[in-house]
Amino acid sequence: MRTEYITPVLSGLAHLQNYAQQWYIDKGLSWPSQPSVNKIDLHHHIVPDFYARAVEDNGGDPSGWPTPKWSPSSSRMIMKHLGIQSAIVSVTAPGPCIVKDPDEQATLARHLNEYAAGLRDEDHATFGFFASLPDILNTSAALAEIEYAFDTLSADGVTLYTRYGPNATYLGNPALEPIWRELDRREATVFIHPTHPADTDRVNQYMPQPLIDYPHETTRAAMDMITSRTLKKYPNVKVILSHAGGSLPYLISRFLTPLRKTAGVVSSWMAGTTHDEAAQAFRSFYYDVALSTSPQVLQTLLDLVPDDHIVYGSDFPYAPAPAYPAFLEDLESFDLTAEMRNKLNFGNAQVLISRLGKQVAELK
Numbered sequence: 001m002r003t004e005y006i007t008p009v010l011s012g013l014a015h016l017q018n019y020a021q022q023w024y025i026d027k028g029l030s031w032p033s034q035p036s037v038n039k040i041d042l043h044h045h046i047v048p049d050f051y052a053r054a055v056e057d058n059g060g061d062p063s064g065w066p067t068p069k070w071s072p073s074s075s076r077m078i079m080k081h082l083g084i085q086s087a088i089v090s091v092t093a094p095g096p097c098i099v100k101d102p103d104e105q106a107t108l109a110r111h112l113n114e115y116a117a118g119l120r121d122e123d124h125a126t127f128g129f130f131a132s133l134p135d136i137l138n139t140s141a142a143l144a145e146i147e148y149a150f151d152t153l154s155a156d157g158v159t160l161y162t163r164y165g166p167n168a169t170y171l172g173n174p175a176l177e178p179i180w181r182e183l184d185r186r187e188a189t190v191f192i193h194p195t196h197p198a199d200t201d202r203v204n205q206y207m208p209q210p211l212i213d214y215p216h217e218t219t220r221a222a223m224d225m226i227t228s229r230t231l232k233k234y235p236n237v238k239v240i241l242s243h244a245g246g247s248l249p250y251l252i253s254r255f256l257t258p259l260r261k262t263a264g265v266v267s268s269w270m271a272g273t274t275h276d277e278a279a280q281a282f283r284s285f286y287y288d289v290a291l292s293t294s295p296q297v298l299q300t301l302l303d304l305v306p307d308d309h310i311v312y313g314s315d316f317p318y319a320p321a322p323a324y325p326a327f328l329e330d331l332e333s334f335d336l337t338a339e340m341r342n343k344l345n346f347g348n349a350q351v352l353i354s355r356l357g358k359q360v361a362e363l364k
Helices: 003-027 049-057 072-082 102-122 139-151 174-185 209-227 248-259 264-271 275-284 295-304 323-333 338-352
Strands: 039-045 084-090 127-131 157-161 189-193 238-241 286-288
Touching: 003 072, 039 072, 039 189, 039 338, 049 102, 072 084, 072 323, 084 189, 102 127, 102 139, 127 139, 127 157, 139 174, 189 209, 209 238, 209 248, 209 275, 238 338, 248 264, 248 275, 248 295, 264 275, 295 323
Parallel strands: 039 084, 084 127, 157 189, 189 238, 238 286
Antiparallel strands: none
């Protein structure tokens, strides 16, 4: 087949695949009754075609998770079903870091941010965005994109991944302090999304890394920030942890309980922090409930985390299709007061995304 015919044929097939996927989610799944349309979704991904191609051209997602088909219409479709009024979109891992050349990486981040800003500009009430950054170990490039994203594009915040570089450079690493200083100066909202660990080997064929390793990576990054006193040093930054904080709420007592009986000087020397400082840092994070609305997880969050630090997230379009009605059903059937449901659905997010403060009506 001649080359000039291949591109439109492939484009047509991709369009059909996207349409089929949307039809299955829209018509082929059993959805619970329509919830009130008032949620602000702080964990909602976009996958522009040029980004999907960049991932494919650079060996695919290292986590082993397939890159889904996506379009703005598919986002609007899922938002209708889930009761989402506004989605703050982001690009999940590996993001611009999939490209190894620093200049090309910065170009991809810029392209993603301008695309997201264009989506927002078409419909301010429906979309906002967390900016993508090149590898933040490349300090000058990351700071340049932070400046452009906030000052030119008016981003709602930034996305950081849990780890950068080929080794264990998690978010509390001293090399990243210039990034935190700038984000603190801007009083930025920071959405932390897990990426693959340094070891990308699967345990078995049924366990792509996002299944289990991603929540653990969030826990590693959060604990690195707690023991490095990142939030104490940069108190103006508002940090959202994905997926209910991964395994952090379950494991935090493993760290805090011994510190309760340890003198402050000793605990600072042994653990980098004290019991009270670590407990405060844990409670200072915001926790989104993307793929995390089972009764057990919600109850754990409510028992351990201030109720004004829990926010809604869908993780569209990376979850398996049946996950969306299933997790919606769990959330809508969980016993919450109207006040608490309003906080989780939109009230707490309005604190993080202040421009949305007057756009979402309270439940009646």
